[in-house]
Amino acid sequence: MTILSVSNLAKQFNNTYAVKDLAYQFTPHQCIALIGPNGAGKTTTLQMIAGLLQPTSGEIIFDKHKSIDRRTLIGYLPQQPVFYSWMTGSEFLVYSGQLGGLTKTASRKRSAELLDITGISEAKNKRIGNYSGGMKQRLGIAQAIIHQPKLLMLDEPVSSLDPIGRREVLTLLEQLKTEMTVLFSTHILSDADEISDELILLRKGEMIESGKMKDLRQKYQTTKITLQFLENQAFYQKKVAALPHVTRTLLERDTVQVIATNIETARQEILQQAVDEKWPLLAFKLEQATLEEMFMKAVNDA
Amino acid sequence: MEDILHSINWAVVAPLIIIQVILVIVALIDWTKAKNTNGPKWLWFIIIIFLNIIGPILYFLFGRRQQ
Amino acid sequence: MMKVLFKKEVLENWRNKKWIWVPLVFILLAIMDPITNYYLPDILESVGGLEGGAVIELPTFSPADAIMMSVSQYSTLGVLVIVLLSMGIISGERKSGVIELVLVKPVSYTKFVLAKWLSLLLLVFAAFIIGMMASWYYTNILYGEITFSMLLAVIFYYGLWLLFVCTVSIFFNTVTQSPGIVAFATIGTTAGISLVTSLLGIRLAWSPTNLSVYIQELLVTGDVSSELMYTTIISIVLIALILLASIYRFNRTFIRRSQ
Numbered sequence: 194m195t196i197l198s199v200s201n202l203a204k205q206f207n208n209t210y211a212v213k214d215l216a217y218q219f220t221p222h223q224c225i226a227l228i229g230p231n232g233a234g235k236t237t238t239l240q241m242i243a244g245l246l247q248p249t250s251g252e253i254i255f256d257k258h259k260s261i262d263r264r265t266l267i268g269y270l271p272q273q274p275v276f277y278s279w280m281t282g283s284e285f286l287v288y289s290g291q292l293g294g295l296t297k298t299a300s301r302k303r304s305a306e307l308l309d310i311t312g313i314s315e316a317k318n319k320r321i322g323n324y325s326g327g328m329k330q331r332l333g334i335a336q337a338i339i340h341q342p343k344l345l346m347l348d349e350p351v352s353s354l355d356p357i358g359r360r361e362v363l364t365l366l367e368q369l370k371t372e373m374t375v376l377f378s379t380h381i382l383s384d385a386d387e388i389s390d391e392l393i394l395l396r397k398g399e400m401i402e403s404g405k406m407k408d409l410r411q412k413y414q415t416t417k418i419t420l421q422f423l424e425n426q427a428f429y430q431k432k433v434a435a436l437p438h439v440t441r442t443l444l445e446r447d448t449v450q451v452i453a454t455n456i457e458t459a460r461q462e463i464l465q466q467a468v469d470e471k472w473p474l475l476a477f478k479l480e481q482a483t484l485e486e487m488f489m490k491a492v493n494d495a
Numbered sequence: 496m497e498d499i500l501h502s503i504n505w506a507v508v509a510p511l512i513i514i515q516v517i518l519v520i521v522a523l524i525d526w527t528k529a530k531n532t533n534g535p536k537w538l539w540f541i542i543i544i545f546l547n548i549i550g551p552i553l554y555f556l557f558g559r560r561q562q
Numbered sequence: 563m564m565k566v567l568f569k570k571e572v573l574e575n576w577r578n579k580k581w582i583w584v585p586l587v588f589i590l591l592a593i594m595d596p597i598t599n600y601y602l603p604d605i606l607e608s609v610g611g612l613e614g615g616a617v618i619e620l621p622t623f624s625p626a627d628a629i630m631m632s633v634s635q636y637s638t639l640g641v642l643v644i645v646l647l648s649m650g651i652i653s654g655e656r657k658s659g660v661i662e663l664v665l666v667k668p669v670s671y672t673k674f675v676l677a678k679w680l681s682l683l684l685l686v687f688a689a690f691i692i693g694m695m696a697s698w699y700y701t702n703i704l705y706g707e708i709t710f711s712m713l714l715a716v717i718f719y720y721g722l723w724l725l726f727v728c729t730v731s732i733f734f735n736t737v738t739q740s741p742g743i744v745a746f747a748t749i750g751t752t753a754g755i756s757l758v759t760s761l762l763g764i765r766l767a768w769s770p771t772n773l774s775v776y777i778q779e780l781l782v783t784g785d786v787s788s789e790l791m792y793t794t795i796i797s798i799v800l801i802a803l804i805l806l807a808s809i810y811r812f813n814r815t816f817i818r819r820s821q
Contacts, residue, residue, distance in 0.1 A: 271663070274662075292563070294668060503604070507703070511590070511593060511594065514590055556647065
């Protein structure tokens with residue numbers, strides 16, 4: 194069962210494609226992460242589905258609802274939402290609801306509910322001009338779901354938030370999944386990994402991988418070695434990268450991540466060299482890596 | 496000069512003055528409430544007070560931050 | 563839907579105090595010249611009396627002249643105020659990005675433009691009509707009688723010119739995201755039409771900028787000339803076309819807008 198199908202979607206700006214040949218079937222009540230580095234075409238994709246941007250080619254079809262304006266079925270939160278700063282939070286929500294097709298009474302009732310759910314009811318009668326960034330983000334989510342859309346789309350909803358705010362938003366999205374399909378973009382793998390059921394990986398406007406998280410985890414399961422040195426992580430990263438069986442290394446905080454074709458041989462090589470050259474090795478860990486290799490590939494090649 | 500002050504019918508001229516005063520007051524109320532303006536806030540105070548008639552209008556058109 | 567969009571505009575104009583200052587400014591523009599011109603002889607006499615010298619020939623003004631003083635203030639400063647207060651009505655919302663949250667909802671692009679247009683007209687016409695009433699009041703007590711029906715005629719015919727200016731401003735609002743360019747283009751367009759009209763003279767007799775010329779004739783003769791009739795028809799057609807062009811532009815630009 195699908196709620197929305199996108200096929201051959203493309204957007205051309207001047208002579209370059211921001212999005213090319215995108216195709217995906219969206220299932221109801223799933224949380225789908227649209228992931229990719231900056232400039233991969235995430236925002237363009239969301240704006241096209243939202244109807245803010247006309248695709249150069251391709252189709253966006255809501256099943257069973259072909260004849261009506263698809264904006265009725267969509268809630269959208271841009272990356273940096275801008276509001277009418279002279280309105281109060283409550284006024285803006287009621288207005289959004291009315292634009293979404295609710296009557297004034299219905300919109301007022303639903304606004305009150307959403308102000309509670311998003312935790313900004315105390316500030317409902319304050320001008321939005323006085324809201325903090327976090328409050329605006331919550332108001333943004335509230336306006337996106339006020340007309341009970343079938344598909345909620347959020348552009349980088351957690352990237353600008355602090356850890357607590359991020360946690361709150363992710364929890365809220367998990368709850369919303371029971372009522373609608375959630376599609377959100379992010380450039381951080383762990384956000385996607387945490388709450389999404391499906392994933393679409395974009396690189397330079399092209400979908401290079403997609404599917405259920407469960408299947409992807411299996412497909413990309415590899416073993417990786419995490420190394421930590423007393424000092425000079427970058428220097429040893431180069432040394433490790435030069436070893437014959439190592440395919441890829443990545444410096445992450447103060448550890449060196451190693452992925453190899455043959456993990457057993459690579460392990461031997463690393464340990465041998467560490468002993469020979471007296472490397473100041475602090476930690477050596479073998480781990481199951483799942484989606485990271487896939488994501489690293491996309492990011493590194495971008 | 497006194498002749499002219501006597502010859503003017505103040506009932507006729509009063510609205511002209513009253514309207515200007517209201518404009519200045521409304522502009523000042525808005526100016527007081529405004530968190531920030533386009534350009535330095537104190538400058539707008541001077542413009543509203545000292546530029547006869549057009550001061551408040553300039554403030555409403557260019558001084559207020561809209562969005 | 564139209565009502566929701568329209569009400570938001572009216573509320574916004576109340577919150578940003580346009581409903582207070584625009585009518586006040588229009589009253590000022592309307593009554594300033596009739597009052598100063600009325601007292602000008604006294605002022606000059608008192609100043610000139612001290613010098614004891616030159617005799618200044620002052621024209622005497624008819625009631626029609628007095629009404630035209632207000633109209634000519636509107637043609638310059640009034641138009642300027644209209645252009646400046648409407649320059650960001652749509653373009654400003656596009657520039658700031660707030661329009662995104664409106665247009666992701668199932669809002670008709672056509673109704674969006676119409677609501678903006680109507681709300682601008684409501685404000686401008688309220689201010690203009692109040693201003694003309696004030697002008698009429700002063701004209702009657704200082705210069706002599708103008709009938710109420712004549713006042714209505716002036717409001718109707720000159721209102722067409724202001725309607726034209728408002729519509730041109732809305733059109734440029736749908737073309738660009740920069741309020742400054744909207745103001746510049748609107749003033750440029752109206753000034754350009756005036757210039758071309760005066761250069762071509764008789765060949766452009768039905769240009770909307772001639773409305774004020776024929777209104778003056780109307781005030782003197784009391785008859786609606788055929789030129790005024792045709793100019794009215796041409797103006798209405800032009801306004802309708804510009805409005806349609808704005809709606810078309812907005813539907814197209816917004817959807818095809820690049821990032």
